Amino acid sequence: MSVIIDSATRVLVQGITGKESRFWTRHMIDYGTNVVAGVTPGKEGQEVEGVPVFHSVRRAVEEFPADASLLFVPPRFARDAVYEALDAGIQKVVVLCEGIPLHDALRMRRAALSTGAMVIGGNTSGVISTGDGAMMGFFPYWIERVYRPGRVGVMTRSGSLTNEITARIVEAGLGTSSIVGVGGDAVPLTRFAEVLPLFEADPGTDAVVIIGELGGTMEEEVAEAIEEATFTKPLVAFLGGSTAPKGTKMGHAGAIVTAGKGTVEDKVAALEGAGALVAGRPSEVGELLQTVLAKVG
Amino acid sequence: MRLFEYQAKELFEETGIPVPKGRLVSDAADLDGALEEVGLPCAIKAQVLRGGRGKAGLIQLASTAEEARAKAEGIFDSIGDGRSLLVEQALDIERELYLSITAEPVSGSALVLASAEGGVEIEEVARTMPEKIVRERVDLSEGLLPYGARNVMFELGLEGDEARQGSAMLMSLYDLFQRYDAELVEINPLVATESGALVAADGKVTIDDGSLARQSRFPLSRDYFESDIEYEAAAEGIPYIEFDGDIGLMCAGSGLTNVIYDLVNYGGGSVASYVEFGGPNYRKGAKAMELTMRSKPKVLLVVTFGTIARADVIAEDLAEAIGRLQPDFPIVTAIRGTGEEKVRELLGGAGLEFLDDTEDAVERAIELARVAKR
Numbered sequence A: 001m002s003v004i005i006d007s008a009t010r011v012l013v014q015g016i017t018g019k020e021s022r023f024w025t026r027h028m029i030d031y032g033t034n035v036v037a038g039v040t041p042g043k044e045g046q047e048v049e050g051v052p053v054f055h056s057v058r059r060a061v062e063e064f065p066a067d068a069s070l071l072f073v074p075p076r077f078a079r080d081a082v083y084e085a086l087d088a089g090i091q092k093v094v095v096l097c098e099g100i101p102l103h104d105a106l107r108m109r110r111a112a113l114s115t116g117a118m119v120i121g122g123n124t125s126g127v128i129s130t131g132d133g134a135m136m137g138f139f140p141y142w143i144e145r146v147y148r149p150g151r152v153g154v155m156t157r158s159g160s161l162t163n164e165i166t167a168r169i170v171e172a173g174l175g176t177s178s179i180v181g182v183g184g185d186a187v188p189l190t191r192f193a194e195v196l197p198l199f200e201a202d203p204g205t206d207a208v209v210i211i212g213e214l215g216g217t218m219e220e221e222v223a224e225a226i227e228e229a230t231f232t233k234p235l236v237a238f239l240g241g242s243t244a245p246k247g248t249k250m251g252h253a254g255a256i257v258t259a260g261k262g263t264v265e266d267k268v269a270a271l272e273g274a275g276a277l278v279a280g281r282p283s284e285v286g287e288l289l290q291t292v293l294a295k296v297g
Numbered sequence B: 001m002r003l004f005e006y007q008a009k010e011l012f013e014e015t016g017i018p019v020p021k022g023r024l025v026s027d028a029a030d031l032d033g034a035l036e037e038v039g040l041p042c043a044i045k046a047q048v049l050r051g052g053r054g055k056a057g058l059i060q061l062a063s064t065a066e067e068a069r070a071k072a073e074g075i076f077d078s079i080g081d082g083r084s085l086l087v088e089q090a091l092d093i094e095r096e097l098y099l100s101i102t103a104e105p106v107s108g109s110a111l112v113l114a115s116a117e118g119g120v121e122i123e124e125v126a127r128t129m130p131e132k133i134v135r136e137r138v139d140l141s142e143g144l145l146p147y148g149a150r151n152v153m154f155e156l157g158l159e160g161d162e163a164r165q166g167s168a169m170l171m172s173l174y175d176l177f178q179r180y181d182a183e184l185v186e187i188n189p190l191v192a193t194e195s196g197a198l199v200a201a202d203g204k205v206t207i208d209d210g211s212l213a214r215q216s217r218f219p220l221s222r223d224y225f226e227s228d229i230e231y232e233a234a235a236e237g238i239p240y241i242e243f244d245g246d247i248g249l250m251c252a253g254s255g256l257t258n259v260i261y262d263l264v265n266y267g268g269g270s271v272a273s274y275v276e277f278g279g280p281n282y283r284k285g286a287k288a289m290e291l292t293m294r295s296k297p298k299v300l301l302v303v304t305f306g307t308i309a310r311a312d313v314i315a316e317d318l319a320e321a322i323g324r325l326q327p328d329f330p331i332v333t334a335i336r337g338t339g340e341e342k343v344r345e346l347l348g349g350a351g352l353e354f355l356d357d358t359e360d361a362v363e364r365a366i367e368l369a370r371v372a373k374r
Helices: A019-031 A057-063 A075-087 A102-115 A159-171 A192-201 A218-227 A252-257 A264-273 A282-296 B005-015 B028-038 B065-079 B122-128 B146-156 B160-179 B209-214 B228-236 B254-266 B279-294 B311-325 B340-349 B358-373
Strands: A010-014 A034-039 A051-054 A068-071 A092-095 A118-121 A126-129 A134-137 A149-156 A176-181 A207-213 A235-240 A277-279 B022-025 B042-046 B059-062 B085-089 B093-104 B109-115 B133-138 B182-193 B198-200 B204-207 B240-242 B247-251 B271-276 B299-306 B331-337
Touching: A010 A019, A010 A057, A010 A075, A019 A034, A019 A134, A034 A057, A051 A057, A057 A075, A068 A075, A068 A134, A075 A092, A075 A102, A075 B209, A102 A118, A102 B093, A102 B109, A102 B209, A118 A126, A118 A176, A149 A159, A149 A192, A159 A176, A159 A207, A159 A235, A159 A282, A159 B254, A159 B299, A176 A192, A192 A207, A192 A218, A207 A218, A207 A282, A207 B254, A218 A235, A218 A264, A235 A264, A235 A282, A235 B254, A264 A277, A277 A282, A282 B358, B005 B022, B005 B085, B005 B160, B005 B204, B022 B028, B028 B065, B028 B085, B042 B065, B059 B065, B065 B085, B093 B122, B093 B160, B109 B122, B109 B146, B109 B160, B122 B133, B133 B146, B146 B160, B160 B182, B160 B198, B204 B209, B228 B240, B228 B279, B247 B254, B247 B279, B247 B358, B254 B271, B254 B299, B254 B358, B271 B279, B279 B299, B279 B311, B299 B311, B299 B358, B311 B331, B311 B340, B331 B340, B331 B358
Parallel strands: A010 A034, A010 A068, A034 A051, A068 A092, A092 A118, A149 A176, A149 A207, A207 A235, A235 A277, B247 B271, B247 B299, B299 B331
Antiparallel strands: A126 A134, A126 A176, B022 B085, B042 B059, B042 B085, B093 B109, B093 B182, B109 B133, B182 B198, B182 B204, B240 B271
């Protein structure tokens, strides 16, 4: 079982004719993903890996209704492409690129909230449901020591760290149900706490691992969900950046929005206070998972 | 990208936000002309991007021309070549306020922050007197409307003409935030003068790095960086930070890099420099190595576990760079991810051991740095 996508999800790929996009479309299909159509303005009539290409999302879904759209577009076109997908009624959108202009991201976040659609990204590897052979994004699923089907849900802010941590999960004899990359941007278009209810409802997920880091308040929101008992499964967290020098990246006013939240120390305190387990090192994740899963029985 | 104070104030002036009369001085010889223009007493302010200029003595007041000359020379000496001073008319300060606009990621809006307790760092106010901070959310598609600006000023306790000036100032500040794709626009302190005027005594504008391509007014240049290496790295689009420790880090992906940085510190090691060459930069391993070598590390630690950042490409580039650059320090690697099955052989060809475990690699690097220091 899985969250967000499974092998029945009808997936559209926007920007399908690019080189990287072709490569990963092939892999998505090989993995079992139901890719129904692609979009690149001006290239209707072509095919990519056997997938028909349309000028626009509207024209694509008229012929091939889609449940979800994956965006392989450069950051400056991300807003246009996301709105195009939402406008055509697509309810799940994954935007991979890094470097989306900040104000575009704020507007997209607002649009997603007001339409009720789930827009995931940017700066992410996407979503993979190892439990049910479907992926939107780029994950080297063929590396068996990293990607193995199982019953642990993963949410992450970092692609590179995901491989590190999922390898530890597999090392512990476990596997993953779905891995959801919410991305590393300052404005994640879907937040950890918004994915949590999906894992809560998924019968194929017994526990959740979150891979977080310094900055923002997403980890604190997870702690709140546990405290309010809207999330009741065991949760293990691993957070990067506890010894990071105070960033110059974030301006003073950015730091103050989170007033007292945002440091790893505060995040650990919030999560542990709510009853989650926090791994100090990557190598502790597997053991902590085994512990919490043994308790559940 | 954070702008210099004088650039922020140029933007303020263009949009109608009052700033003190001032002139940029790039050479001690230009000082007399500047003093004539702005008058005495004056403030002399180093145009550098690091924080805490006041505490570091990089902002000074002078009431005579002689004093101004002495202080300007002192500041020029401590900030080094190529840096400028902003000489400004000193203000009659009645009180100091705070005003800024930043991004609010949860609701996807802009957020105005204001406080009657200006002149100190806003984090300090947030920590000690959170009730003294006024917040107003702004929907980007509507923009800041006049009533929203008025609300902020009334909450701050401003009245009459001051409230009118403050609202106009905030409307202009929002205009800049929007027009320049800012991450942050900030006026701190916002000075209320004895004569009842509101003036932006300092200004901070940070343009979102992801928007620089459509903000052509402020191109990337050496001026914005502390060192040549940092500038070169930024021009290549490679995040690079320099520290004063022993281990040079080259990692793919910022999440993993931060964790390696943590693990080195946990183990009692120290970091010389931090290069993150993941994602779209993964073919820049050789350049990353050149940059790292200039930070003179005692050990180089390369850790990757990439998806897009292919392990085989990284190992190949690294082997090539070692052959060409002949580093005289030991190198520890844990290079994994897409294409990893070819890595052992590629590294072996360059005389490197293949390590599979991140934490083992970090431990090894710390140990080698210790030995190198003896």
